[in-house]
Amino acid sequence: MHRFRVRSLLLLGTLAVAAALLALAQRGGAADAPAARPRPAGDASVERALARPASLHFKAMPLAEVAARIAREHGFNVLLDHNALKDRRANEETPLNFDCDGVPLGAGLRFMLGQHDLNFVLPEDTDNVLVITSNDVAKGKLIVRVYKVPELIEPANEFSQVPADSTEIVQMITSVIAPPTWNSNGGTGSIACVGQTLVVSQTEDVQNQIAGLLAALDTSRRQQKTLLGGPPIRIEAPDVQRADEIIRRRLAERVGFQFRKAPLTDVVHWLRRQGIPTLLDSKAITDAGANEATPITLDQREMRLDRELKWLLGEADLGSYVDHGALVITSNEQLKNHLVTVVYPVGDLIYETAGDGPFPAPDTEPDFEPLIDLITSTVAPTSWDSAGGPGSISESRSANAIVFSQTEENHELVARLLEKLRAAKKAREPAAGPIRIDDKMPYSRIYSLPPLPQADRTPPSDADDTRLAEQYVTAIETLIDPGPGGWSGESVYIKAFPGRIAVRQSPAVHRRISDLLDAIRPTEQQPVFGIGAGGAF
Secondary structure: OHHHHHHHHHHHHHHHHHHHHHHHHHOOOOOOOOOOOOOOHHHHHHHHHHHOEEEEEEEEEEHHHHHHHHHHHHOOEEEEOHHHHHHOOOOOOOEEEEEEEEEEHHHHHHHHHHOOOEEEEOOOOOOOEEEEEEHHHHHHOOEEEEEEOHHHHOEOOOOOOOEOOHHHHHHHHHHHOOHHHEHHHOOOEEEEEEOOEEEEEEOHHHHHHHHHHHHHHHHHHHHOOOEEOOOOEEOOOHHHHHHHHHHHHHHOOEEEEEEEEEEHHHHHHHHHHOOOOEEEOHHHHHHOOOOOOOEEEEEEEEEEHHHHHHHHHHOOOEEEEEEOOEEEEEEHHHHHOOOEEEEEEOHHHOOOEOOOOOOEOOOOOOOOHHHHHHHHHHOOHHHEHHHOOOEEEEEEOOOOEEEEEEOHHHHHHHHHHHHHHHHHHHHHOOOOOOEEOOOOOOEEEEEEOOOOOOOOOOOOOHHHHHHHHHHHHHHHHHHOOOOOOOOOOOOOEEEEEOOEEEEEEOHHHHHHHHHHHHHHOOOOOOEEEEEEOOOOO
8 A cells, every 4th residue: 555655646746747847848848859879979979970061082092091081080080890891802902982072971981882892880889980891790780779669559549449569560660671681581680579668689770760760650640649641751860851851952943954975974063063962873883884984965954853864864774862961873773772761641541531521530440451552552563562572561550650661753653642642532521731630529548557666666456557547537637627528428538447547538638638648658769778789689
């Protein structure tokens, strides 16, 4: 009994603090930012340097001299993994050719080394050091990170009473983020869901993609508390998204240019003069039978730049994509293998509506299957993994979203398809714009209660959990005013069960309850900690 009283006091204190924080946020107070994974100070300084735009100009410069110049100009140590270099038939004297301006140092360095099947890693046990090694070694260097994801495996959404299966998020990650690298597909990476926590052993690059995906899913989940549907959400880091978006906006402008049998390098220099950092994937271009001197001819006026480039480069069986703050010119074959993962909020397309109106019917479950079948059967059908292609698609009930990995061209086609579906839905329904949730229509939802700090390590009993849930009910009824309908009546209720509460109320009240519980439970999707590891766990 003493233990229960202590937990009850902890609950009331936590709820009171959460309510105060929410009230402050509603009055314009600052909200807490998600906590980032702690990293050594030196390692962080290397990461900051790698994120800054840089100029890299090397002409037949030996690898050792390139490493020394980068170390001197950017303020961190650069070491060579001689044994790994030897395995790739490289050494200190291997000549490097590279020419770029305005590209983030990390992206430019990884791209330049990739032309020789090399890469770099940041040792977690050593500060302020970058090691140049082989791609094989970089891919085999696994680290373990832990992600708390309670909201992504809790009751699926504002209208659903069915909790999301924890295997859903595991299957999504392994199907859309670097599928060949997971142990289920013959790779070395591994993932497990323990309660409300994901434990992942993967490379640094894949871990960053996972963190971006979880953050995008959480953004979709939060946005759709009040708005169903919305624009696509890319999984890159915010600074990368901003840099890429600047390039995409520039490519969408209408310009004219004239090239008559001009070498490919002239096109690159022209693009750079337009303020677009541009890289040549020399290895892929050579494999396609072209080179930097390949003549390019096109005479166009006032077309979108991206359309002009498609025609211009297509004549030489080449193409381009935007990645990490740069426009990359490569072969069409390589372009087919460059997949991008994007989260599409589709809450407005997966619910059965109430009557003739635009609002989802109460207590309905989302139906993703018709939408996924439509996408995979009409947009490049042979490009999906179900047909033997590289693209993959998955659903997230907790975020009211679909997530898929595809080429940029196919993403554009899917975006157009969704626009047409929404236009057709709008024509049938009396709603203008995105579908907004009716704040007056009650619906039911079951909330799993967030864990509270324990006064001791004795596991709580079902009776304790029931009494604690009753305390939640009392606190919620005290802190949240549901309006004229109150907390009890023919169409509304709030009830306590072991570890859960069941509520039937309006969406507006549900949002306030959800916000209150979010303020108590951990909300960050960033990893809680990282551990160096040599393999799967």
